[in-house]
Amino acid sequence: MPLHPPPLRILGHGARPGVKEAEAALVEHYPRLVRLAYLTLPPSLGRHRRVLAAHAAVQRALHGDAGALSEAGAEGVPAPRSGDAPAESPHTPAYAGVRLRVVRTSLAYERKPRWWPGRAPSPAALRPCVPVVRGLRLFPRAGGMDEFALDRALADVAAPVRAALGLLLLESLTEDATRTLLAEAGDADASASVGAAAHVAGSDHDRVRRMLRSEEFDPCTVQTRPSDLLRRRHRVRAGTAALVLLVLAGGGLALTADAGTGTSHSPSPAPLGAVPGGALDPAALLRTAPGVWADTSRVDFSAWPPRGGRTEDRELLGRALASWAAPPVDATVTTAPGTAAVPPAQPPRLLFAGELGGEAVVLFHDGGVRVVRYAEPLGEERSPTLDFARVDDADVTTAAALAVGRTTTSARYLLAPWVAESTTRDLLAPDTPARALDVDGDGITAAVPRPAAAGDCLSWPVMQLRSSGRIVEKHAFLVTDLGDITPVHLTHTPRPGSGAPARQPREATGPEALTGWARTACSLRDLRHSGVRAVNNWHFAEQPLPGTRSRADWVCTRADTWSGPGRILVQFAAPAVSPTAPAEVVSDRRNTALCSRFGQHVVSGVHWRSPAGAWYVLAAGSRAVERIEVAGSVHGGSNGPTLAVRAPRETSFRVNARLRGGGTMSSAG
Known part of the structure; x- marks a missing residue:
């Protein structure tokens, strides 16, 4: 479902010619500008909000200082081939000015604090309001596995690196021109961003360019799905209940004014729609006793006891279960291949609930088929994340750890209760002894380096774990991070x-x-x-x-x-x-x-x-x-x-x- 910008404003007689040229450039090259914005925006927004934000960044590229549009961004961009070059040519200063403003706005979504060095425009100028789409979720069409892997790799780098990759491969700018544009857009270390983008692209630039031009990164041709129907149903019921409450309260006040006495009763809140079996009730969560793992023949995630400092936090567990059943529109949801992101059919098993790395994290095990990770930022109004992975027929080794927290360079794991010893080693240093890995009282490891997703392959970190003698005598094994929860x-x-x-x-x-x-x-x-x-x-x-x-x-x-x-x-x-x-x-x-x-x-x-x-x-x-x-x-x-x-x-x-x-x-x- 292509999204088209609204009709642009009609310029008056006093409008600058540069703004007219910029307006023509924006309309003519709208799809390529939106693609550049979508690539630069942080994947943490979720695909729906990312699509809308990309369109907003381009549609508002003419707002603000009109003079800046006719002058900014021209440095480092080839001049028109002749004086008669059309205004919408990608090589005109008008187009360069619009592109600069699009990049600057897109970078603002990831920059903290939210102001530019040397100037302080309003937040609305930096992070524009997105177009309103009600009842639908929009997302680009899925590409192949290569495009999916590239999108996941780009999620691990900073926004200026993604912008540099788009400018180099989609806009065909030189490295010098890219550095100049990023510096004008507010990137404090444009040279490092360009270098990192070159590492991400590797040696086969044509292949990466083809992937960036695929439907995976095209926010102008999107698919639609209904938004969270269960949440909408809840909101309608809540709105109806609130309206009834207001009517009754108004009636009660009127009766009080007339009679001087009387009592008003608020209606009970509308019952929330429930998944069959009470699966969304925090009180119904399954909890394994701490010592079960040593006395069962099924040594997998079903033998994990609940751990963490917030296992009794009903509000956190309720939010996690509700988000699982009906992910918020702005949530980031990832599913491992072959994994269904459907609500639980019965109460899941609680594995972990606690705080880690500035997030509240909850891990569930869904009846032997899936593990689900829910994370919400602490003290910030940011969207939650949900990760789904299959774990059917897991065993002593494949159920030995779960990634509970990640950064771009490291991960922390929750280890199985049967892991008696944990170390790390580098596969590219086979003669180097394993190094001890610290684990806290809840079974969470210290940060373990993650293998680099791009660039030179100089090391490959792995964990070497040993299971307890109570189940398997001296059973040591290796596990490594390939991007999924497990x-x-x-x-x-x-x-x-x-x-x-x-x-x-x-x-x-x-x-x-x-x-x-x-x-x-x-x-x-x-x-x-x-x-x-x-x-x-x-x-x-x-x-x-x-x-x-x-x-x-x-x-x-x-x-x-x-x-x-x-x-x-x-x-x-x-x-x-x-x-x-x-x-x-x-x-x-x-x-x-x-x-x-x-x-x-x-x-x-x-x-x-x-x-x-x-x-x-x-x-x-x-x-x-x-x-x-x-x-x-x-x-x-x-x-x-x-x-x-x-x-x-x-x-x-x-x-x-x-x-x-x-x-x-x-x-x-």
């Missing part, structure tokens, strides 16, 4: 041994596992915000390299999601100078059973250059592969699970394998 369990399947049975995944805490994860940890970035439950590194083959005495590892990194579908990355780890040099991703397959217990065979191939400069096609398969053949521009075959054939670098090929006991398969990529 951290991801990391495991390892060793290289093939001499025995016939295939090896099973095991915990990735030993030297061999840590060495393998040091080569593949950075590939986990591609799995962020995708609802991953566990990731296993399967070293399915070891291959001698022709012309050398070295050997290479073939690794299948499999990510299993809570909703079921899996994704694999086949990686080739050739010998390297650095023990943390990233392995080469050979293939990427989604929605596949490969490299799981339901897909125990795999084969793949890669181009490889020897130290002497000769190019080869290398191929390798898992233990059941007895013959490999390559076809296409090069032909060759080999008995056994590995193959090496001399071939030019640009050779196209396909790999096929024959399995022991019959059957064939083709390359994973």
